[in-house]
Amino acid sequence: MNTIFKSSKLDEMQEIQMLKIEHYGLWLAFWGLLVITIVQASMKAPFQQYAAEGFLLCVLAVFELAASLKYGLWDRTGKPSLWLNLLAAFAAAAITGGSTFAEQRYWPGALFSGVFSFLLTFGILKFFASLYRKRRAKLDHVEEDPISNEEDDSHD
Amino acid sequence: MAKNLRLKAARAEKDMTQGDLAEAVGVSRQTIHAIEKGEYNPTIRLCRAICRVLGKTLDELFWEEEETEQ
Numbered sequence: 001m002n003t004i005f006k007s008s009k010l011d012e013m014q015e016i017q018m019l020k021i022e023h024y025g026l027w028l029a030f031w032g033l034l035v036i037t038i039v040q041a042s043m044k045a046p047f048q049q050y051a052a053e054g055f056l057l058c059v060l061a062v063f064e065l066a067a068s069l070k071y072g073l074w075d076r077t078g079k080p081s082l083w084l085n086l087l088a089a090f091a092a093a094a095i096t097g098g099s100t101f102a103e104q105r106y107w108p109g110a111l112f113s114g115v116f117s118f119l120l121t122f123g124i125l126k127f128f129a130s131l132y133r134k135r136r137a138k139l140d141h142v143e144e145d146p147i148s149n150e151e152d153d154s155h156d
Numbered sequence: 157m158a159k160n161l162r163l164k165a166a167r168a169e170k171d172m173t174q175g176d177l178a179e180a181v182g183v184s185r186q187t188i189h190a191i192e193k194g195e196y197n198p199t200i201r202l203c204r205a206i207c208r209v210l211g212k213t214l215d216e217l218f219w220e221e222e223e224t225e226q
Contacts (some may be wrong), residue, residue, distance in 0.1 A: 011183035144207045 026060070033057040042099075065128065072136040081127035087121055093118035157194035163217050164192050166210045181205040 010018060033053050042048040073079055097114025101107060167177050178185040190196035203218050
């Protein structure tokens, strides 16, 4: 990673601009892939047709999650909370339950699907929120370097 | 962010163009232009490099009184 940055021909402002471009590019790819995957699935396309998009979407999601947890980051706008987890789980339940009902017109199946999605989403969010809190606590309790060492760093 | 007219004045004192200053501190002219226009907030490392080249202190070039800060 350091080798890449050392060979960069960009100055600090250009580096920030490049990171912003890459940031927007990543989220465009992420949401674009999500929409493409959902549209193809809802049009009953064979799974093989959108498997690659789905796989790439999963890779992006896992990468984002793992990298965010590594640096103890959750979201720009807030921290994980029980209400947000419940809301997200409820949204997942409504989407899966609703789509199952629309597809099969069989309400017990739709209910089961919704409840299962709710529990799964809530459990996953709760699990990763606890990992985030542990990581955050660890990063916030790193011991300071002794002052004598800092003096050596004052020369460029 | 307000325009950094003190930086522009200090550069003019040394008879340097934006390109000269950019080359001296190892950034692009676009970056120096953005700093002077108040469009980019440089890192402390770049501020120090600029101060060294222009023979000024950080306070002289980059300190802003509270009422002028946004």
